[in-house]
Amino acid sequence: MQVYCQPLFATVESWFRFNFPDSEFVNHTYILKLPLLPAFELNFLSLSFRTAYVASTVVIAMVFPYFNQILGVLGSIIFWPLTIYFPVEIYLNQSCTVAWTTKWVLLRTFSIFGFVFGLFTLTGCVKGIVTEKIGWEALRPLRYWG
Numbered sequence: 001m002q003v004y005c006q007p008l009f010a011t012v013e014s015w016f017r018f019n020f021p022d023s024e025f026v027n028h029t030y031i032l033k034l035p036l037l038p039a040f041e042l043n044f045l046s047l048s049f050r051t052a053y054v055a056s057t058v059v060i061a062m063v064f065p066y067f068n069q070i071l072g073v074l075g076s077i078i079f080w081p082l083t084i085y086f087p088v089e090i091y092l093n094q095s096c097t098v099a100w101t102t103k104w105v106l107l108r109t110f111s112i113f114g115f116v117f118g119l120f121t122l123t124g125c126v127k128g129i130v131t132e133k134i135g136w137e138a139l140r141p142l143r144y145w146g
Helices: 002-019 044-063 067-094 102-134
Strands: 029-032 040-043
Touching: 002 044, 040 044, 044 067, 067 102
Parallel strands: none
Antiparallel strands: 029 040
């Protein structure tokens, strides 16, 4: 999550710096040196905004039922295109790889296996949502007595 939030953090912090150029809270960076640790920079805007963002995400996760399963479904849907398909296609186009060479076949095979893996994860996440929604007992086969 941290990697995907960095553009959001940068956008918000630059917006505050642009709109409040004279604010010490927004623009001043303190250098802290703690014993046995290297010195690091601390900006109170970054500290407070990032803490509020993480806290609000935790609150949303606690309020909405099935939050983890829904994130799993969204993650499994975007996994293959963003992580495998687009980078492979970009590489094949930029490197002018000829079709049906060993490199081309291996990259296409990798892309197909990534797609199948994404389908398995999507199926597992949907099963998790259904299991939590209707309960585990409803998924067991019916037993007839008598």
